[in-house]
Structures are given as structure tokens and as C-alpha cells.
Amino acid sequence: MDLRSATADIERYTLPRFLEADNISKMVSASVAASAYGIEIPRLQQTLMAMQAPWLDTLHIEQSIRGFVELQAIGQALNTLDPFGERLTTALRQGLGDMRDPITWTPETISDPTARTSVYIERGFQAELTNFPEEAFEESLERSGIIIEPPALVVRYSCPVPPSDNPELEAAFARTNVAHDWLQRFETYIRSFIDKVMTGAFGPNWMKSNDPGGLRDAWTAKKRKVEAWSGQDRPLIAYADITDYERIICNGKNWAAFERFFVTKENARESLQRISGPRLGTMHARPLTAEEVLFLQVEMHRFIKLTER
Known part of the structure; x- marks a missing residue:
């Protein structure tokens, strides 16, 4: 997962027990992330001191604490704030980078994790968020x-190749890497979410009345090919991919149905954009970086919370 060289210098990472507790508290309280996310400082301090895996970079103590604090702050915020509200969206943009403008992914960039990371840093990703040894990052x-x-x-929204009816399906999921497992599940989830929202707003024939430009024809062609050999029926949206979701959600006629979830169109676009890089890497059998694991976990967390509304 972590392609950086942190493990080569593992000896320089430690637990913060050699620092005085009040010094740690001062650094945490002074953190920009603490105020940006509106987090609970005592809880964050307890988490910091409870870590088991060495995480504190003795050569860059302030940066290390800042990255750890922001990572914990993101978690607290995801569980307490509106997932696409202004406060969380703005704070995430400061830490994870500004992903509102489209990214043009070239074959060379897709195949090179270092090149993908450079794209994220150019957009403002704060490297200290993932600058930990792998074990510490996961913890x-x-x-x-x-x-x-x-x-x-x-299952109804999985696609374009239908899943097996074999009882070992879940075991097969477990054998895939975590990111691929999440993406497979997430894409069925978001297709189901879009279909439910659009049906509620425009009726069961929304794909005819609210097609944002040629998607229905493309999905129909895929559906015919798959059904010809599989014999299994799936709704048309099961043949959509991540680039189609934005076109549906942000389309002029459709936006009224999604506004209460995403607040602004750029919020929806940015969230899907953060997922696009990790998705391309995963689906092209390329190793993911720590940054991409963080993107996936944060953005999927936000989408899943939409169902609570």
C-alpha cells in the first residue's frame, strides 16, 4: 500500500512518550486542523498517546504531529459533520487537496504510483498526512x-459482469485486495443510490426522460452484450461507470434531486474526482499509494453517510 521509503528509516520513528505531555497538548491545541475541523482536543490527545505502532518522526516532530492530528481530525469530522457541508468540504480541501478541476489521466500516469502522487501534491495534498511507517498509518x-x-x-446493481451465484462469493471478495473490494461494493452502492433518488424525483422511466446525453444508448449496448451470454437481467444503470455518475448528478434537470445531498455541484464533482485516481490504479492492477487509500476511505465514508439523510 505504502510505496514511500519510510520503512527504510524506521529507526527514526518512535512513540511520543519521551515528550512531556503538556508539550504534546500545546502542539495539538495549536494545530490548524484542530480549529478547521472543530475537533475534541482531549479525545485527540488520548488517541495520540494510545498509539502502539511507532509513528513520531524524530527528525520532523512538528510536521509528524501535525499530520497525525489532521488525520484524526478528519475522522472525527467525518463522523460528526454534514458529509458535504461547507465546513467539512473546505477543511478536506485544505488537507487532501483541491480536486474541483478535472484531472487528465494519461496511461503513463495511471501506471506510475509516484506520478499519481505528484498529481495529488500539485493539487495541494499535505504529504504529512501519510508520512508514517505503514503499520502506523494503518493503525x-x-x-x-x-x-x-x-x-x-x-447485487442488482453490480456490473457489467454479473457476480457469481456461488456461495463462495464473499470468500472471493476477501481474497481481493481491500481497495478493490471496497470499490466493487461502493459502485453497486452508488448506482443503487442514484437510481433510488432519480426514481423518487422523476419516476421509474427517468433514464428516458432525464438522460444527460447518450448515456442510455451506451448502457443499452453494454446490457445487450452481457445478457446475450449471461442471461442475467440488470437495470441499465448497472452498466454505468464513475465518469457517468457526475454527468447524472450534476445535470441541469437532475440536480434538483441531488442538491440536498451534495449542497453544491462542485462538492459532488470533487468527491468523485478524488476517487477517480485510486479507481484507475486499482482497476488497472496497479499498487495504490497511502494517499489513495486515504482518498478512498474518506470519500466512501462521505457517500455512505448520505443514506442517513
């Missing part, structure tokens, strides 16, 4: 509350 994600249970597989 900090778990303690932060960023990671939640993956969405259930919505």
Missing part, C-alpha cells in the same frame, strides 16, 4: 474512525 486510520464497514454488495 492511525483505524483509530481515527475514517474506516467504517464497507457498503453491502447490492
Whole structure:
């Protein structure tokens, strides 16, 4: 997962027990992230001191604490703030980078994790968020509350190749890497979400009346090919991919149905844009970076919380 060289210098990472507790508290309280996300300082301090895996970079103590604090702050915020409200959206943009403008992914960039990371840093991603040894990064994600249970597989919306009816399906999911498992489940979840919202707003024939330009024809062609050999029926939207979701959600006629969830169109676009890089890397069998794991966990967390509205 983590392609950086942190493990080569593992000896320089430690637990912060050699620092006085009041010094740690001062650094945490002074953190920009603490005020940006509106987090609970005592809870964050407890998490910081409870870590088991060495995470504090003794050569860059302030940057290390700043990154750890922001990672924990993101987790607290995801679990307490409106997932697409202005406060969380603005704060995430400061830490994860501004992804509102489209990214042009070239074959060379897709195949090179370092090149993808450069794209994220150019957009403003703060490198200290993931500048930890792999074990510490994974533990900090778990303690932060960023990671939640993956969405259930919505079989009706899986696509374009239908899943097996074999009872070992879940075992097969477990054998895939975590990111691929999440993406498979997430895409069935978001297709189901879009279909439910659009049907509620425009009726069951929304794909005819609210097609944002040629999507229905493209999905129909895919559906015919798959059904010819599989014999399994799926709704048309099961043949959509991540670039289609934005076109549906942000379309002029459709936006009224989604505004209460995403608040602004740029919020929806930016969230899907953050997912696009990790998705391309995963689907092209390329290793993911720590940054991409963080993007996936944060943005899927936000989408899953939409169902609470």
C-alpha cells in the first residue's frame, strides 16, 4: 500500500512518550486542523498517546504531529459533520487537496504510483498526512474512525459482469485486495443510490426522460452484450461507470434531486474526482499509494453517510 521509503528509516520513528505531555497538548491545541475541523482536543490527545505502532518522526516532530492530528481530525469530522457541508468540504480541501478541476489521466500516469502522487501534491495534498511507517498509518486510520464497514454488495446493481451465484462469493471478495473490494461494493452502492433518488424525483422511466446525453444508448449496448451470454437481467444503470455518475448528478434537470445531498455541484464533482485516481490504479492492477487509500476511505465514508439523510 505504502510505496514511500519510510520503512527504510524506521529507526527514526518512535512513540511520543519521551515528550512531556503538556508539550504534546500545546502542539495539538495549536494545530490548524484542530480549529478547521472543530475537533475534541482531549479525545485527540488520548488517541495520540494510545498509539502502539511507532509513528513520531524524530527528525520532523512538528510536521509528524501535525499530520497525525489532521488525520484524526478528519475522522472525527467525518463522523460528526454534514458529509458535504461547507465546513467539512473546505477543511478536506485544505488537507487532501483541491480536486474541483478535472484531472487528465494519461496511461503513463495511471501506471506510475509516484506520478499519481505528484498529481495529488500539485493539487495541494499535505504529504504529512501519510508520512508514517505503514503499520502506523494503518493503525492511525483505524483509530481515527475514517474506516467504517464497507457498503453491502447490492447485487442488482453490480456490473457489467454479473457476480457469481456461488456461495463462495464473499470468500472471493476477501481474497481481493481491500481497495478493490471496497470499490466493487461502493459502485453497486452508488448506482443503487442514484437510481433510488432519480426514481423518487422523476419516476421509474427517468433514464428516458432525464438522460444527460447518450448515456442510455451506451448502457443499452453494454446490457445487450452481457445478457446475450449471461442471461442475467440488470437495470441499465448497472452498466454505468464513475465518469457517468457526475454527468447524472450534476445535470441541469437532475440536480434538483441531488442538491440536498451534495449542497453544491462542485462538492459532488470533487468527491468523485478524488476517487477517480485510486479507481484507475486499482482497476488497472496497479499498487495504490497511502494517499489513495486515504482518498478512498474518506470519500466512501462521505457517500455512505448520505443514506442517513
